[in-house]
Amino acid sequence: MAVSKEQVLAALEGVKSPDGMPLPRGGTLSEVVVGDGKVFFSITVDADAVKGWEPIRERAEAAVRALPGVQSALVALTAERKAGAAPRPPPRAAPPPRAAGRAESLQGIPGVEAIIAVASGKGGVGKSTTAVNLALGLSALGLRVGILDADIYGPSMPRLLAIRERPQTIGGTRLKPITRYGLSVMSIGFLIDEETPMIWRGPMVISALTQMLREVEWGTLDIMVVDMPPGTGDAQLTMAQQVPLKGAVIVSTPQDLALIDARRGISMFKRVNVPVLGIVENMSYFLCPECGTRSDVFGHGGARDEAQRQGVPFLGEVPLHMAIREKSDAGLPVVATEPDGPHAAAYRSIAAAVRDQLKAGGRAAPRIVIEA
Numbered sequence: 001m002a003v004s005k006e007q008v009l010a011a012l013e014g015v016k017s018p019d020g021m022p023l024p025r026g027g028t029l030s031e032v033v034v035g036d037g038k039v040f041f042s043i044t045v046d047a048d049a050v051k052g053w054e055p056i057r058e059r060a061e062a063a064v065r066a067l068p069g070v071q072s073a074l075v076a077l078t079a080e081r082k083a084g085a086a087p088r089p090p091p092r093a094a095p096p097p098r099a100a101g102r103a104e105s106l107q108g109i110p111g112v113e114a115i116i117a118v119a120s121g122k123g124g125v126g127k128s129t130t131a132v133n134l135a136l137g138l139s140a141l142g143l144r145v146g147i148l149d150a151d152i153y154g155p156s157m158p159r160l161l162a163i164r165e166r167p168q169t170i171g172g173t174r175l176k177p178i179t180r181y182g183l184s185v186m187s188i189g190f191l192i193d194e195e196t197p198m199i200w201r202g203p204m205v206i207s208a209l210t211q212m213l214r215e216v217e218w219g220t221l222d223i224m225v226v227d228m229p230p231g232t233g234d235a236q237l238t239m240a241q242q243v244p245l246k247g248a249v250i251v252s253t254p255q256d257l258a259l260i261d262a263r264r265g266i267s268m269f270k271r272v273n274v275p276v277l278g279i280v281e282n283m284s285y286f287l288c289p290e291c292g293t294r295s296d297v298f299g300h301g302g303a304r305d306e307a308q309r310q311g312v313p314f315l316g317e318v319p320l321h322m323a324i325r326e327k328s329d330a331g332l333p334v335v336a337t338e339p340d341g342p343h344a345a346a347y348r349s350i351a352a353a354v355r356d357q358l359k360a361g362g363r364a365a366p367r368i369v370i371e372a
Contacts, residue, residue: 002036002037002069003034003037003039003067003068003070005032007067008034008039008041008064009024009032011064011066011067012060012063014063015059015060015063017053017056018052018053023043023056028043028044029042030042030044033192035192036071036166037070037166038071038072038074038191039072039074040075040191040192041075041076042076042077043060043075043077053077057076057077060075061073061074061075071169072175072191074191074207074211076206076207077207107244108243108244109214109218109224110218111218111219111221112146112218112221112223113221113222113223114222114246114358115223115226115244115246116223116225116226116246116247116248116277116354116358117228117236117245117247117248117249118131118225118249118251119228119230119236119248119249119251119265119269120228120230120251120252120261120262120265121252121260121261121262121264123154125251125252125253126253126283127227127228127230127251127282128149128151128156128157128227129160129324129328129333130249130251130347130350131226131227132161132227132328133333133334133335134249134350134354135183136181136183136333136335136347136351137335137344137349137350137352138225138351138354138355139181139182139183140335140339140348141348141352141355143222143223144221144222144223145183145184145221145223145224145225146177146183146184146185146186146219146223147183147184147185147186147224147225147226147227148186148187148213148224148226149186149187149188149189150209150212150226150227150228150239151227151229152205152209152229155187156187156227157185157189157190157227158189158190159189159329159331160328160333161180161181161183161333162180162330162331163180163185163190166190167186167190167191170217174215174216174217175215175217177216177217178190181336184218184219184221186216186218188212205235205238206238209235209238210238213242213243230261236268236269237272240269240272247274247276247277247354247358247361248269248276248277249277249278249279249280249315250262250265250266250269250276250278250279250280250312251279251280251282252280252281252302252303252306253281253282253283254283254284254302259306262279263306263310266279266310275357276310277313277315277354277357277358277361278312278313278314278353278354278357279304279306279307279310279312279313279314280303280315280317280318281302281303281304281314281316281317281318282317282318283318283319284317284318284319284320286319286320286321303317304317313353313357315350315354316346316349316350316353317346318346318347318350319343319346321343323338324343334347335347335348
């Protein structure tokens with residue numbers, strides 16, 4: 001039986017705010033999104049009241065999950081500071097880092113040995129396609145691999161891996177990843193319709209990411225690959241603050257415009273003490289399938305030069321080729337479906353370089369330093 005928005009709101013009438021007001025009547029609820037047994041909404045309160053509202057968020061989530069027909073519920077608590085309110089004092093500079101293994105080190109994901117981010121400074125450079133094929137390349141090396149689609153606004157994994165089913169729940173509280181080509185996969189795109197816009201504030205994005213990290217039964221993984229959204233915003237900082245990232249892979253095309261944004265991505269990860277495992281030059285060149293003529297559509301070698309300039313490894317290059325695009329659109333990534341082809345070999349080479357960088361790393365968990 002499908003659950004309706006009206007049923008959700010009726011269930012929330014039994015959840016009281018700190019002043020005794022039923023939750024739907026207090027002006028704190030966002031639009032309630034309901035689809036295929038999944039329910040999403042946020043509760044927006046003043047920043048100073050967040051601590052008192054967390055138990056209410058938990059009760060609201062429990063009330064919705066108890067409804068017949070609800071498979072999962074995501075309730076985010078977002079905070080705003082009232083206009084004219086006095087700003088908080090600037091944070092003090094963090095003390096000097098202590099030795100590795102310190103008590104305050106970031107909490108990892110149970111069963112997951114290493115977490116790496118695949119990022120780009122801008123969209124349209126083939127980051128998600130690279131992330132999927134990198135994950136498959138790592139799996140081909142004998143590693144147990146999962147992939148988390150952290151691009152809340154533009155999730156790509158449902159299309160890139162042709163996943164149309166919904167994830168199952170375990171005990172009504174945890175989600176079970178979907179398995180495809182040997183990968184454990186989770187994406188917000190599995191829980192919503194492909195054409196549903198995610199009109200969410202930054203704090204709700206952070207809450208969704210945290211839940212996909214902490215409330216998914218990932219099992220035992222050697223590596224979790226996180227496909228980040230483009231840019232240097234909430235999602236990137238959330239990952240750096242919530243989990244001990246072992247490193248980041250930056251994807252760029254060779255052209256100067258993309259490299260400017262890639263530079264920002266590298267600087268951001270360095271700033272939060274996340275090791276940059278290296279740069280991948282995607283769409284590196286085009287080889288005509290008819291005549292064999294090579295064309296450097298976006299230039300060539302720019303990412304390699306930038307890696308050298310930044311003092312980070314160059315992981316490899318991937319050509320601009322029709323087969324990669326067609327296979328990606330069809331949910332048939334080349335590493336899994338054309339394992340003996342040259343493109344799969346390129347991705348496996350990049351995966352081997354990433355594995356080697358991780359073996360040589362072993363650095364301390366990242367530490368966020370906020371400058372006043």
